[in-house]
Amino acid sequence: MFRISRLTDYGIVLLAHLAREADGAPHNARELAAQANLPLPVVSKILKHLTHQGLLVSQRGVKGGYGLAREPRHISVSEIIAALEGPIALTECTLGPGHCDQESVCALRSPWQRINQVIGDALGRLTLAELTHPLPEDWLPFPSPREDAERVPLGVKG
Amino acid sequence: MFRISRLTDYGIVLLAHLAREADGAPHNARELAAQANLPLPVVSKILKHLTHQGLLVSQRGVKGGYGLAREPRHISVSEIIAALEGPIALTECTLGPGHCDQESVCALRSPWQRINQVIGDALGRLTLAELTHPLPEDWLPFPSPREDAERVPLGVKG
DNA sequence: ATTTACGGGACTCCTTTGGTCCGATATCCT
DNA sequence: AGGATATCGGACCAAAGGAGTCCCGTAAAT
Numbered sequence: 604m605f606r607i608s609r610l611t612d613y614g615i616v617l618l619a620h621l622a623r624e625a626d627g628a629p630h631n632a633r634e635l636a637a638q639a640n641l642p643l644p645v646v647s648k649i650l651k652h653l654t655h656q657g658l659l660v661s662q663r664g665v666k667g668g669y670g671l672a673r674e675p676r677h678i679s680v681s682e683i684i685a686a687l688e689g690p691i692a693l694t695e696c697t698l699g700p701g702h703c704d705q706e707s708v709c710a711l712r713s714p715w716q717r718i719n720q721v722i723g724d725a726l727g728r729l730t731l732a733e734l735t736h737p738l739p740e741d742w743l744p745f746p747s748p749r750e751d752a753e754r755v756p757l758g759v760k761g
Numbered sequence: 762m763f764r765i766s767r768l769t770d771y772g773i774v775l776l777a778h779l780a781r782e783a784d785g786a787p788h789n790a791r792e793l794a795a796q797a798n799l800p801l802p803v804v805s806k807i808l809k810h811l812t813h814q815g816l817l818v819s820q821r822g823v824k825g826g827y828g829l830a831r832e833p834r835h836i837s838v839s840e841i842i843a844a845l846e847g848p849i850a851l852t853e854c855t856l857g858p859g860h861c862d863q864e865s866v867c868a869l870r871s872p873w874q875r876i877n878q879v880i881g882d883a884l885g886r887l888t889l890a891e892l893t894h895p896l897p898e899d900w901l902p903f904p905s906p907r908e909d910a911e912r913v914p915l916g917v918k919g
Numbered sequence: 920a921t922t923t924a925c926g927g928g929a930c931t932c933c934t935t936t937g938g939t940c941c942g943a944t945a946t947c948c949t
Numbered sequence: 950a951g952g953a954t955a956t957c958g959g960a961c962c963a964a965a966g967g968a969g970t971c972c973c974g975t976a977a978a979t
Contacts, residue, residue: 604846604935605765608967612852619869631924640866644970651926664977665923680876688762694770708798711777714892718838722880734872742875762966766936789955802939809957822946825955 611687613641614649615734618658618683622675622731629661629668649687656686675735681726691723769845771799772807773892776816776841780833780889787819787826807845814844833893839884849881 616639621630636646650669653659658678659669671678681691696703696712697719706712774797779788794804808827811817816836817827829836839849854861854870855877864870 605769605842605849605851606853607763607851609853610968611763616863616867616869629924633924640863642969645968647925648969654925655927661925662977663923663925663975666978667924667976669925684763691763693763693765695764695767705774705798709774711774711892718884718887721883725879725883726876729876734869742879768937787955791955800938803937805956806938812956819956820946821944821954821956823954824947825945827956 607684608688610645610649611684613639613645614653614687615680615683615731616641617646617649618653618671618678618731619735621659621669621671622678622735625671625675627670629666629670631668634668652687653683658683658686671731675732676730678731679727680729680731680734681723683731684726691719691726693719693722765842766846768803768807769842771797771803772811772845773838773841773889774799775804775807776811776829776836776889777893779817779827779829780836780893783829783833785828787824787828789826792826810845811841816841816844829889833890834888836889837885838887838889838892839881841889842884849877849884851877851880 617635620635620638624630632647632650633643635650636643639646650659650661654661654669658672660672661667661669684691690698692698694703694715696706696709697715700706703709703712775793778793778796782788790805790808791801793808794801797804808817808819812819812827816830818830819825819827842849848856850856852861852873854864854867855873858864861867861870
């Protein structure tokens with residue numbers, strides 16, 4: 604259906620919550636679940652994933668909870684997606700050689716690579732910080748040719 | 762997994778085949794299946810869908826088969842995706858009001874709308890004709906600000 | 920020691936997807 | 950007319966992925 608999974612969507616919402624209330628103190632799963640109006644087990648699972656992938660840091664024990672591992676402006680949407688559902692690959696072949704058995708006969712591999720790169724870059728450029736403020740009407744997730752030098756790396760699942 | 766479905770991928774491949782050999786004559790499912798190295802029943806199913814959605818025209822009978830309903834340069838990738846797996850909506854909320862029950866409390870609806878629009882536009886701008894030739898290295902699926910006037914409408918499933 | 924929280928699983932249910940198959944209908948050719 | 954070859958329109962099924970729950974272990978604070 605060409606959709607990010609619901610879990611990933613939840614994850615972004617949770618991270619946005621944390622980004623907004625980025626005091627140093629950890630926020631526990633129960634609290635985040637209540638704020639986001641989501642079932643606790645689901646929220647727990649997502650937070651665990653995000654911690655494992657290095658987007659969150661966790662603190663155990665009575666006053667424990669979760670906090671962002673980095674500043675919101677250094678966390679990209681593509682990273683979040685990659686953390687929760689694997690690297691961004693619109694088609695199998697964009698995952699790398701050997702994934703699609705039509706590789707040798709398919710003429711569309713190269714176009715797909717480019718499409719995937721463009722969309723991946725777009726989501727890689729979009730940060731959590733930007734999500735917490737309304738995007739400007741003319742927002743485009745692409746560099747003007749000048750600033751092409753510096754690129755945010757695409758999140759790739761380990 | 763943030764992927765277009767395999768069926769959609771196949772569909773694009775099949776359409777690309779038809780775009781390349783766009784003589785007036787219809788091409789039957791058996792022939793296309795052989796060219797694309799895919800099982801016939803699958804190809805049949807896809808072609809039927811695409812016909813139903815208006816991207817292909819069909820001809821029954823002994824010399825029957827399928828042909829593009831429009832010129833390749835007037836068929837967009839987003840249309841193909843929309844035809845085979847519904848309108849492009851990265852999240853539930855971008856499908857329109859009433860789909861996500863978090864609507865009233867979620868602060869991310871507006872950013873997602875914008876993201877979805879940008880990606881949808883990108884795929885709406887990319888045509889079948891372009892797919893059959895290698896994309897230029899600097900291809901970006903976005904208008905320069907000047908040509909912003911004319912927009913390819915996003916494919917939306919009926 | 921008790922309480923509170925995360926850590927790491929396993930596990931189940933449900934929807935979607937990928938794929939097959941069949942009878943009906945239209946067209947062409949002999 | 951009649952057979953051959955297509956598409957048409959379904960139903961159907963198995964496998965995979967997604968969503969969600971639950972349990973037990975461990976760490977930290979009081």
